[in-house]
Amino acid sequence: HLYKATQGDVKTLDSADMIFYNGVHLEGKMTGIFEMMSKDKPTIAVTEAFKENQLRKVSASEHDPHVWFDVKLWIVAAEAVEKELIANDPDHEAEFRENYEEYALQLEELDKYVQYEINKIPKDQRVLVTAHDAFGYYGQSYGLDVRGLQGINTLSEYGSKDVTDMRNYLVKNKIKAIFIESSVPRKAIEAVIQGAGKQGHNVEIGGELFSDAMGEKGTEEGTYIGMVRHNTDTIVRALK
Template identity: 65%
Template structure:
C-alpha cells in the first residue's frame, strides 16, 4: 500500500513538472511572438507607428481617408479598439477635440501618448481660444515637428517593449533619414515658386506650420478647427484679397467640404477676376490606403507638387 502511494506521488509529481515545463514554454513563445496592439487616431500617426514598430506591432487606425479629426466622434467600435490596445497614440493639442475625455480615461489604464507633447511649446503656433485650441494642432505640416513626433513614438515603444529596443531604434533612424530628405525636398520645391506668387489659400487654416517652415503665406477661409464656420465677412474679405492681389489659384481639401471655397471663387469672378482650383490637398487626413498619398511622406510630396504646379 505504501509502495503504491509512493509510486502515485512520484507519478503525480512528474505530471505536474511536465505540465509546468510545457506552460513555461508556451508562455515564453507567446510573449516572444505576440505583437503589440496599437490604436492610433489619425492616419499620419498610424503610418509612423507602422514604420517604427515594424513586425512587432499590430496597428489599428481610427480615422481613415477623408475623415475630419476636429469633428470626429468615437463610435462604440472605436471604444472597443481603444480598450483592446496595449498602447494608444493620438496627436493632442485638441486636434481630436471630441475625444479628450476618452483619452483621459484610457490614460489611467494604459500608455496613452499625445505625440505632440514631445515638441517644444515655444515652437508651436498659437491656436484659437474660442475653439478651445491653445496651440495649432497641425504639427505634421512642418516635417521637423513630425520628426519629433516620430521620436516620441519610438521612445514609447521602447519603454513598453525594451526587448526590441535596437529594432525600434534602427527602424526610426531609417525613417527619420527619409523625413530629413523630405524636408530638404519641400524647401527646394517651394523656393522654385516666384516670391510674389507664394500665397497658399485653402479651405481652413491647417497649413500654418507649412507656411512658417517653408516660406509661403498661408490663408484659410475657416479657422484652425473646422468646427468654426466661415461667415459672410470671411467670404468677402478673402474674395477681395484674391482680386486685389491677383491670386490665380486656391486649393480645396480632401477632408473639408468645398462649398465655401466655391462661393469665394464665384465672388471673385463676379468682380472680374478668374480664380482656378489649384488642386486638392490632404490636410487633416491622408489619401486612400495603398496609394502614394496613403502614407505621410507621399501625402506631403503630393501636396507640395500640387501647390508648386499651380503657383509656379
Template identity: 60%
Template sequence: MRHKVKAPFRRWMYVVLFLTASVLVLSGCADSKETTGAEGEGKLKITTTTGMIADVAANIGGAYVDVTGLMGSGVDPHLYKATQGDIRKLDDADIIFFNGLHLEGKMTEMFDKMAEKKTVVAVSEQLPESALRTDGSGVHDPHIWFNVRNWISAAEVIRDTLMEQDPEHADAYRTQAEAYLAELEQLDTYVSEQIASIPEADRVLVTAHDAFGYFGDAYGIQVMGLQGISTASEYGSKDVANLRDYLVDNKIKAVFVESSVPKKSIEAVIEGAAKLGHEVKIGGELFSDALGPSGTEEGTYIGMVRHNVDTIAAALK
C-alpha cells in the same frame, strides 16, 4: 423505473468524460494559439487616431506591432466622434497614440480616463511651447505634421514609447526609426526646395481652413484659410467677402481644396471673385487633416506631403 448505474461503471464513465474534455480543451488551445499567431501573437497592439500617426507607428514598429488607425481617408478629426467599435479598439490596445493639442476634440477626455489603465501618448508632447502656433485666443494649432521637423519629433516620441514598452525589440525599433527619420530629413529638404522654386511674389497658399500655418512658417509661404484652425468654427459671408477681396486685390490665380473639407466653402470665394471680374482656378486637392486612400502614395505621410508640395508648386509657378 430508473436504471441505476453501477459504481465501477460510473467511475469509468467519469474517467472517459474527463479524458475527452481534456482532449477538446487542448485541441481548442492549439487552435487558439495557431489563430493568434496568424493574427500577430506577441505583437504590440497599437491604436491611433489619425492615419498620419498610424503610418509612423507602422514604419517604426515594423513586424513587431499591429497598428489600427481610427480615422481613414477624408475624415475630419476636428468633428470626429468615436463609435462603439472605436472604443473597443482603444480598449484592446496596448498603446494608444493621439495627436493632442485638441485635434481630436472631445476624445481627449476619454484618453485621459484610459491613461489610468494603459499607455496613452500624445505624439506632440515633446514639442516646446516655442514651436507651437496659436490663434488669436491662445488656442494651439494642432496641425503640427505640416512642418516635417515637428513630425520628426512625433516619430521620436513613438520610437521611445515602443522601446520602453517592448524592450525585447528595442534595437529593432531604434534601427527602423533611424531609417525612417532619415527619410523625413530628406523630405524636409525636398519641401524647402520645391517652395523656393516658386517665384516669391506668388508664394500665397489659400485653402478652405487654416491647416497649413506650420507649413507656411517653416517653408516661407504665406498661408490664408477661410475658416480658422478648426473646421468646427463657423465662417460667414464676411469671411467669404474678405478672402474674395484679397484674391482680387492681389491677383491670386489659384486656391486649393482639401480632401477632408467640403468644397462649397472655397467655391463660394471663387464665385465671388468671378463676379468682380477676377478668375481664380482650383489649383488642386490637398490632403490636410487625413491621408489619401490606403494603398496609394498619398496614403502615407511622406507621400501625402510630397503630393501636397508638388501640387502647390505646379499651380503657383
C-alpha cells in the same frame, strides 16, 4: 475636430497595447476616451514632447494642432514614439532605434524636397489659400503666406464677410489659384471663386490637398510621406 468615437472604435482602442495620438486638442471629443484609456495602458500624445516655442499660437489659450505639416516637427514626434516604445518594450530597443533612424532620414529628405519645390514658386505667388487654416506650420516652415477662410477648427463658421474679404484679397494680389481640401466641403471656396470672377479676376481651383486626413489606404497619399509630397506637388504645380 468633429469626430465622435463609435463603440467599435472604443473596442479597437481597448484591444491595443499602446495608443499614440496627436494632442493639442486635435481630437476634440475623443480626448476624454484617451484619458480613460490612459488608466489601463500607455496612451501618449506625441506633441507632449514639443517645446512651447515649437507650437504655433493662434490665440492666448490655443495652439494650432496641425504640427505634422512641418516635417521637422514630425521628426520630433517620431522620436517621441521611439522613446515610448523602448520604455514599454525594452526587449526590442535595437529594432525600434534602427527603424526610427531609418525613418528620420526619410523625413529629412522629405523636408529638403518640400523646401526645394516651394522655392520654384515666384515669391509674389507664394500664397496658399484654403478652406480652413490647417497649413500654418507648413507656411511658417517653408515660406508661404497661408490664409484660410475658416479658423484652425472645422467647427468654426465662415460668413459672407469672410468670403468678401478673401475675394478682395485674391483680386488685389492677383492670386491665380486656391485649394480645396479632402476633409472640408468645397462650397465656401467656390463662393470665393465666383465672387472674384464677378470682379473680373479669374481664380482656379489649384487641386485638392489633404489637411486633416491622408489618402486611401494602399495609395501613395495614404502614407505620411506620400501625403506631404502630393500636397507640395499640387501647390507648386498650381502656383508656379
